[in-house]
Amino acid sequence: MMDVRGNFPRSMRISLFITCYNDTLFPETGKSVVRLLERLGHQVEFPFEQTCCGQMHYNTGYQPEAMPLLRRFVEVFKNAEAVCIPSSSCVAMIRDHYSKMAEAAGDAALVRDVEDLLPRVFELTELLVNKLGVEDVGAYYPHRVTYHASCHSLRSLHLGDLPMRLLRKVRGIKLVDLERIDQCCGFGGTFAVKNGEVSAAMLEDKLRCVVNTRAEVCTAVDNSCLMHIFGGLHRQGAGTKTVHLAEILAATEEGMA
Numbered sequence: 169m170m171d172v173r174g175n176f177p178r179s180m181r182i183s184l185f186i187t188c189y190n191d192t193l194f195p196e197t198g199k200s201v202v203r204l205l206e207r208l209g210h211q212v213e214f215p216f217e218q219t220c221c222g223q224m225h226y227n228t229g230y231q232p233e234a235m236p237l238l239r240r241f242v243e244v245f246k247n248a249e250a251v252c253i254p255s256s257s258c259v260a261m262i263r264d265h266y267s268k269m270a271e272a273a274g275d276a277a278l279v280r281d282v283e284d285l286l287p288r289v290f291e292l293t294e295l296l297v298n299k300l301g302v303e304d305v306g307a308y309y310p311h312r313v314t315y316h317a318s319c320h321s322l323r324s325l326h327l328g329d330l331p332m333r334l335l336r337k338v339r340g341i342k343l344v345d346l347e348r349i350d351q352c353c354g355f356g357g358t359f360a361v362k363n364g365e366v367s368a369a370m371l372e373d374k375l376r377c378v379v380n381t382r383a384e385v386c387t388a389v390d391n392s393c394l395m396h397i398f399g400g401l402h403r404q405g406a407g408t409k410t411v412h413l414a415e416i417l418a419a420t421e422e423g424m425a
Contacts, residue, residue, distance in 0.1 A: 179210055180210045180300070181210075181211045181213060181248075182205055182212050182213070182251075182252050183213045183215060183248035183250065183251050183252070184202065184212055184252050184253075185221075185241075185245065185252070185253045185258070186198040186254070187221065187254070187255045187258045188219065188220040190254065190412075193391065193395065194412065197415060200417070200418035201252060202214075204414060208302065208305060210300075212252075215244045217243075217244045218240075219240055221237065221238075221241060221258045221261050221262055222234035222235075222241075223257060223258060223261035223357070224358070225237065226261065226265060226269075227358065234269065238269055238278075239278065241266075242278065245285060246285055248288060250290060250295065251285075251288055251290065252290055252292055252295050253289065253290065254291070254389070254414050255291070255390055255392075256291050256327065257390055257392060259289060259294075259320075259324075260324035260325055262286070262289055263286060263324070264324060266282045266286070267279065267282050291321070292389065293334055293389060296330075296334060297330045297333060298330070303333050303336075303337050305337070305417050307339065307418065307419055308338065308420050309341045310340035310341070311340075311384045311385050312342045312383045313341055313342065313343055313384065313387055314343070314344050314381040314383040314385075314386050314387070315331060315335060315349070316346060316378070316386055316387070316393060316394075316397065317331070317349050317388070318388055318389060318393045319356070320390065321390065331389055331413055334413070334417060335416070338419075344382070346378065347377040347380060347381075348373070351373065351374065352370055353370065353371055353374040353393045354367040354371040354396065355367065355392055355393055355395075355396035360396065371400045372400070374400075375404065378397065378401065379401075379404075379406055379408065383408055384407070384408065384409065386410050386411075387413050389412070389413050394410035394412060395410070
């Protein structure tokens with residue numbers, strides 16, 4: 169495996185916020201982030217006091233109930249050098265809503281703590297490319313892969329081509345473009361529950377585009393989207409798997425031997 173640590177100016181102490189979704193349903197994503205960052209020469213910390221960012225509560229109308237989760241997040245990560253979150257939707261919740269939630273609470277100290285912490289919170293691809301300055305992470309993944317751009321990654325975080333820049337540097341990969349990449353998969357958290365028929369119709373459009381690529385793997389930066397897409401693919405009997413981007417970037421030739 170190539171040594172890519174020379175790409176970095178120095179080793180960082182990176183705190184991992186794994187998100188409740190990944191922790192409960194997709195633990196391999198968090199493990200992959202740890203393997204990837206440690207391979208690149210960084211120290212990864214996992215604060216056990218972490219819970220949820222509060223997105224589900226806030227977006228469903230339970231905004232007062234989201235406040236204790238905001239306070240816990242700030243308290244747990246206030247001393248972090250950098251916070252890595254392998255979920256664009258959670259990062260969007262923190263960036264788009266934490267400041268105004270703190271202001272609405274009338275808590276000046278909390279407002280200051282949030283504003284101090286926000287510049288140190290990164291989605292995984294942002295951390296790698298924009299903060300750490302690396303695109304080639306030494307990954308090897310010999311599969312035909314297509315990339316789904318989640319709504320939060322596109323419209324809230326404006327990740328642009330960061331995920332694709334990382335994927336293009338993966339050895340052995342065959343990347344295929346996804347038609348209508350900017351269209352929502354239909355999940356949208358509780359949207360899929362409250363508007364099931366609309367969500368299912370949106371998913372059908374997305375599945376058609378994924379299947380047309382003939383990809384072995386569909387990847388994204390959000391496991392929520394990937395779970396929704398995989399459910400549809402599985403019901404159709406399609407052979408395409410879904411794999412979080414972190415798992416592809418963490419893969420090595422030695423690991424597949």
